Amino acid sequence: MLSKRSQSLINAHKRKRWGFVKGQGFWLGKKFSGEHREKIKRAGINRIVTEETKLKISNALKGKTKSLEHREKLRIVNLGKKASKETKRKMQEAHWRKGIGYNTWKRFVLERDNYTCRECGISDKRVLHVDHVKSKSHHPELEFEVTNGMTLCANCHMIKTIENKEYNVNHKRNAVHD
Numbered sequence: 001m002l003s004k005r006s007q008s009l010i011n012a013h014k015r016k017r018w019g020f021v022k023g024q025g026f027w028l029g030k031k032f033s034g035e036h037r038e039k040i041k042r043a044g045i046n047r048i049v050t051e052e053t054k055l056k057i058s059n060a061l062k063g064k065t066k067s068l069e070h071r072e073k074l075r076i077v078n079l080g081k082k083a084s085k086e087t088k089r090k091m092q093e094a095h096w097r098k099g100i101g102y103n104t105w106k107r108f109v110l111e112r113d114n115y116t117c118r119e120c121g122i123s124d125k126r127v128l129h130v131d132h133v134k135s136k137s138h139h140p141e142l143e144f145e146v147t148n149g150m151t152l153c154a155n156c157h158m159i160k161t162i163e164n165k166e167y168n169v170n171h172k173r174n175a176v177h178d
């Protein structure tokens with residue numbers, strides 16, 4: 001850190017050489033006169049944002065992806081805030097407009113299976129998963145197909161995953177031998 005005196009000497013040198021010093025602009029630290037401030041205030045009050053302008057702004061912003069940094073800032077600002085009923089309804093609507101989503105599909109399957117694991121019959125909502133009978137990766141068109149969903153508890157789901165893996169490994173091994 002430079003001392004105040006040497007900093008001011010450097011600034012004087014810069015001012016002489018380039019005519020300005022960064023961070024020490026003409027307006028910096030200056031106050032507008034009372035009259036001028038009043039003018040600015042009045043201009044702001046009289047500025048009416050018409051519906052058309054609002055629409056233009058909203059259209060211009062649509063489809064723009066926010067940068068990660070911006071999203072992180074928004075996340076921090078919104079932390080602890082609860083979504084109002086209105087916001088929730090809007091979110092739901094947007095969701096439906098996109099078509100049936102994962103959560104809706106999951107709910108449909110759970111309701112059809114009466115919130116019960118199809119393997120062992122446990123009906124504790126906290127441990128229930130919804131599994132794809134035919135895998136999403138092989139049958140992406142069946143991703144949100146209710147008939148392709150199956151309610152399983154965490155335990156049975158894990159067993160099924162392991163069995164599938166073993167089956168796939170054996171299958172591949174056999175295929176190599178053939």
Ligand SMILES: [Zn+2]
Pocket residue numbers: 117118119120121122152153154155156157
């Ligand atoms: Zn189960």
